[in-house]
Amino acid sequence: MPSFRLHPAIAEIPADQWDALTNGQPTLAHAFLATLEESGCVATATGWAPRHAALWDGNTLLAAMPLYLKSHSYGEYVFDWAWADAYQRHGLNYYPKWLAAVPFTPVPGPRLLGRDASSRRVLIKHVLDEVGQSGASSLHILFPTDEEAGWLQDAGLEVRHGVQFHWHNAGYRDFDDFLSRLAQPKRKKIRQERRKVLDAGVSFRILRGAEIGEVEWTFFHACYSRTYAEHRSTPYLSREFFVEYGHRAGNATVLMIAERAGTPVAASFFLRDADALYGRYWGAADFIPCLHFEACYYQAIDYAIREGLSRFEGGAQGEHKLSRGLEPVRTCSAHWIADPRFRDAVARFLAQERGGVEAYLDELSERLPFRTGD
Incomplete structure (x- = not known):
């Protein structure tokens, strides 16, 4: 039976096993995340307390997620300040919250690292159970793949859309x-x-x-x-x-x-x-x-x-990138709010926001800088 653990340092997880699950993306590499922690940029003192989720079969890593307990919303590139403010105005604590992301990095990519779909789905369930039992306000998974966004939606998270600009070769x-x-x-x-x-x-x-x-x-x-x-x-x-x-x-x-x-x-x-x-x-x-x-x-x-x-990803935001040959792409994040009242309010907000994002993407597609026919 696989066992689930939270790790307060990525150094507890063998680098070769972690990297075997990342598909080679550099921002997910063990070296990148470990250096963030060892240099003190990511630490409890900076508001990023590592709690990396891992599913083990003995000493074999089956699935993993870069996971943090956050005391603020800086360095995320998906903005939930209004949600935090709403909590505060109702006398509730929004922080700490759980965050699955690469710190300070809006690069889309896998967030549910795993050997197969089954182990990744099991990992989602364990993480949601942990978040629910912790008493924290919420869980946020930033810039997952479209496939993962579908799994997360099936697991009860609300999907949010955003826009970035990428150049395609x-x-x-x-x-x-x-x-x-x-x-x-x-x-x-x-x-x-x-x-x-x-x-x-x-x-x-x-x-x-x-x-x-x-x-x-x-x-x-x-x-x-x-x-x-x-x-x-x-x-x-x-x-x-x-x-x-x-x-x-x-x-x-x-x-x-x-x-x-x-x-x-x-x-x-x-x-x-x-x-x-x-x-x-x-x-x-x-x-x-x-x-x-x-x-x-x-x-x-x-x-x-x-x-x-094949592509150059220009980072978060920046509509000025459009005229320089970068094209708009849809990004995703997924959110689970513990309080049912706020969960319903966030779900309504995101439904409206998704419609706005789609309209914005349509508008941008009409302003692409390429010659007609290209």
Whole structure:
């Protein structure tokens, strides 16, 4: 009979067994999650108490879920602040809540890791039982696959829809071939933006895996921190996280460093696997017009074409990505609310919201930047 356990540290689960269930996605890798914990970025003190769910057959891991007990809603990219406020106004505690997600990461992918569908469904049942018995307000599973969203809905969770923007490789030969598929005004705008960066004397150095040294990670973290400071916010990830993860991640990391006259002026950080490039963070030491678009989108698209990757995921939100060749895609999350009154209210809200998301997707599909027929 399989046994269910919660683990307060992912280090308790053998890395090879965990990674065997992840299908190679870098944000789900044991190294990524373990470095978040060991660097102190994910910890009870930061509001992320690890409680990773695992289904075991003896010493064999059958299924698992990255799971946390949260004392806030920061770093999630699916917003439930209004739900928390409603709880507070009724004199109830919304926190702690349970969250199945990759911290600080809106990359869609499997959240119910398992050897087969049966073990993953058993895992859902155990997690729901644990959440119900804990007395916490809710369980939230962010950015699961469509298949998982169906399973979660069958298990009694309410499904929520959102929108991200992803670039898809249609077998482009190079960046100019990609541009040729765009409508003339969009093509002209991108060329103008790229020309501004080139005329400013900026070039890019692209490093992957072991090519990224501590000097480069330190520069990137300074840029990354500056971006948060400009928005009067605190960065989630420390320099120590990036340096240590860089040592452990193999070829999953890609750093694009913008330089002018041999001096670094900006950097963008990506993760990649055999199929896709995932945009994560960027920052600049100096303001250069259009450098953000170049560092975060155009260099990424160019890299994906050269590397033969099927897609580039541009991260959360950002309708401005549409005019730059990224297309809208529907994302999912799933939610279980303990209190029946709030559960019904959330279900009604999500039903209305889903209709709005569908209308928004229809609107965006009419504004795609591609030439008619492409």
